Amino acid sequence: MRLGRRALGAAVLVIAAACTPPTPPEEPTLAETLGLPSDTPLLDVACAPVAGVCTSSIQAQVDAVPAGTTAIVRVAAGQYRESVRISAKSVHLVGAGAASTIIDGTGLTPVAGSTRFGVVVAQAPNSSVRRLTVRNFSAMDHDHFRSALRAESTAGVVFEDVTVADNSYAGIGLSEASGARLTRVTAAGNDAIGIAAYRANGLVLTDSLVAGNTDTLRYQDEQEQYRESAGFKTTESHNVLVTKSTFRDNGSTGVWTDVGTTDSVISFNTVVNNKWHGIETEISDHITVANNTVLHNADGTSTFADSRHGILVLDSSNIRVENNIVRHRRGITDLGWSQALRLAETEFRPVHPAIGQPPTDTVGVVIVANTVEELAPTGSVLGFYDALGEHGAIDMLAQADGNTYRRATGALLGTDSTGVGTVAWIGFSQDNAVALAQWRAWRCASVCREQASTLGGL
Numbered sequence: 309m310r311l312g313r314r315a316l317g318a319a320v321l322v323i324a325a326a327c328t329p330p331t332p333p334e335e336p337t338l339a340e341t342l343g344l345p346s347d348t349p350l351l352d353v354a355c356a357p358v359a360g361v362c363t364s365s366i367q368a369q370v371d372a373v374p375a376g377t378t379a380i381v382r383v384a385a386g387q388y389r390e391s392v393r394i395s396a397k398s399v400h401l402v403g404a405g406a407a408s409t410i411i412d413g414t415g416l417t418p419v420a421g422s423t424r425f426g427v428v429v430a431q432a433p434n435s436s437v438r439r440l441t442v443r444n445f446s447a448m449d450h451d452h453f454r455s456a457l458r459a460e461s462t463a464g465v466v467f468e469d470v471t472v473a474d475n476s477y478a479g480i481g482l483s484e485a486s487g488a489r490l491t492r493v494t495a496a497g498n499d500a501i502g503i504a505a506y507r508a509n510g511l512v513l514t515d516s517l518v519a520g521n522t523d524t525l526r527y528q529d530e531q532e533q534y535r536e537s538a539g540f541k542t543t544e545s546h547n548v549l550v551t552k553s554t555f556r557d558n559g560s561t562g563v564w565t566d567v568g569t570t571d572s573v574i575s576f577n578t579v580v581n582n583k584w585h586g587i588e589t590e591i592s593d594h595i596t597v598a599n600n601t602v603l604h605n606a607d608g609t610s611t612f613a614d615s616r617h618g619i620l621v622l623d624s625s626n627i628r629v630e631n632n633i634v635r636h637r638r639g640i641t642d643l644g645w646s647q648a649l650r651l652a653e654t655e656f657r658p659v660h661p662a663i664g665q666p667p668t669d670t671v672g673v674v675i676v677a678n679t680v681e682e683l684a685p686t687g688s689v690l691g692f693y694d695a696l697g698e699h700g701a702i703d704m705l706a707q708a709d710g711n712t713y714r715r716a717t718g719a720l721l722g723t724d725s726t727g728v729g730t731v732a733w734i735g736f737s738q739d740n741a742v743a744l745a746q747w748r749a750w751r752c753a754s755v756c757r758e759q760a761s762t763l764g765g766l
Contacts, residue, residue, distance in 0.1 A: 344380070352369075354384050360387060361387050362386040366388055366392050366401070370392060373397050376397060383401065383403045385404040387410045388411050389412055393425075394435050395432055396432060397432055400436045401440070402438045403440030404439065406440060406470060406471040410441045411440060411442045411443075426443075426475070427456075427457050427458070429458070433462050436467070438467075438469050438470065441471040443474050443475065454481065455504060456478070459485040460481075461485070462485050463485070464487045465482075465489075467493055468493070471496070473496045474497045474498065477498070478498060479495035479501070480504070481503075481506075482506065485505075485508050486509045486510050488508055488510070489512045490514070491514055491516070492514075494517045494519075495519075495539075496517065496519045501538055501541055502519075502538070504538075505540075505543070509548075510546075510547050511545060512549045513549070514550075514552050515552050516553040517554050517556075518555045519555070521558045522559030537561075539560070539563065540562070544567060545565075545568075546570050547571050549572065549575075551577065552576050555580075556582065559582075561586075562584075562587060564585070567590070567591045568591065569592045571594045572592075574595065575599050577601070578603075581603070582606075585617050585618070586634070588620040589624045589627050590624060591624060591666045591667065593626055596627075598629075598631055602618050602632055602633065604636075617636070617648070617649070617691070619648075619650070623654055623666065623667055623669070624670055626671075628673075629678060631676075631678060632678045632679070633679045636648035636689075647689065647691035648682045648687070648689050649678070651670050651701075651705070652691070652692070669699065671706075673706060674706050675711060678711045678712070679712045681715070682714075682719045684716060684719060685718030687716075688715075688723045688733075689719065689721055690713075690723070691723050692722070708758050713762065715763070716766045717738060720735055720743075722735055735747050735763070743763055744761070
């Protein structure tokens with residue numbers, strides 16, 4: 309049977325239509341990738357380099373955004389020598405990548421009594437800084453967490469895929485900045501603090517790297533500044549989440565919740581090779597420290613001699629330490645103590661201008677399901693210390709059970725203060741069964757319900 313030309317043509321059209329590939333979906337606009345309406349205004353900054361430095365002004369494009377509106381300022385790859393301030397508008401500053409778009413403070417003169425910041429977001433809610441580097445900015449002084457990338461008096465700020473490196477004093481600073489979210493940030497080589505958060509309620513830090521901050525040589529003559537330094541530090545902040553991040557090789561403490569930090573979580577982090585404490589809660593309440601790996605911190609190489617620990621709970625209440633791996637290699641059992649896990653109280657604290665008289669009692673601490681190891685034969689796995697000699701394990705602990713303790717030959721299971729300048733040795737026997745039985749029979753036996761833990765050697 310022969311097909312007519314009309315029927316044959318129709319068949320060809322059907323076959324051709326069937327073979328035509330589907331139209332691919334349109335790529336989302338930059339605005340849509342940022343979760344903004346597709347028609348959000350977009351302003352571009354081209355580099356226009358001279359001698360390797362961009363001559364175009366980022367600040368000029370930020371200033372071109374009308375007050376009270378929202379816009380994207382897209383910054384091309386290149387090195388920019390300027391400071392940028394976003395204020396009274398919602399601006400999303402987006403680079404071409406942290407390795408490509410660099411805001412560099414080299415050669416910029418610090419401002420006396422203030423700071424030469426890199427990028428500051430002030431009273432600019434829901435703004436963001438993404439995909440760029442801020443480096444080499446210097447402060448005239450080191451008060452008030454002066455920082456290179458800063459959010460202040462604002463809400464909902466996002467810092468994402470940014471590197472903040474080699475700055476003085478702090479890398480990233482948050483001051484009265486609620487609801488901030490820091491994702492995939494790198495804070496490295498800043499001379500005092502990697503990330504500082506003051507009254508940063510609802511802060512989330514995730515998938516980030518905080519490394520090599522706090523220059524111990526610089527602070528040999530500035531001990532108080534050194535003692536205030538950290539890889540990451542919060543003060544007077546609530547509902548903070550620090551998770552899935554790495555804190556390593558900082559010259560002071562890795563992660564530190566300080567004065568008035570409450571209802572916060574430190575979880576699923578790696579905290580390694582920090583010279584002071586690995587994780588510290590100080591004058592804090594209701595902090596959960598869970599599922600972290602805390603290795604080889606407080607290794608005795610700090611510039612300043614003082615007690616240093618893997619995890620330290622100091623003058624804090626209702627702290628839950630759960631399911632962490634804590635490995636400590638330079639423990640010293642004496643009144644200067646350095647332990648894998650320590651609970652302590654100070655003798656006296658001055659009145660604080662924001663919270664009044666700080667507490668000096670450590671109470672309600674729960675330690676469950678951790679693996680805690682002391683690798684030094686001169687150390688102890690656990691330490692309980694009150695400078696006044698009034699409180700010990702029975703007063704500080706609400707519960708301690710289901711932990712796996714391991715110790716090197718010669719190390720103690722625990723030390724407990726029983727009076728001013730007096731220490732009781734817990735688990736001094738090198739027979740692990742005998743040592744564990746002594747711990748269970750210690751003053752906290754009925755209170756701490758320490759029944760399911762185990763003790764082994766290394």
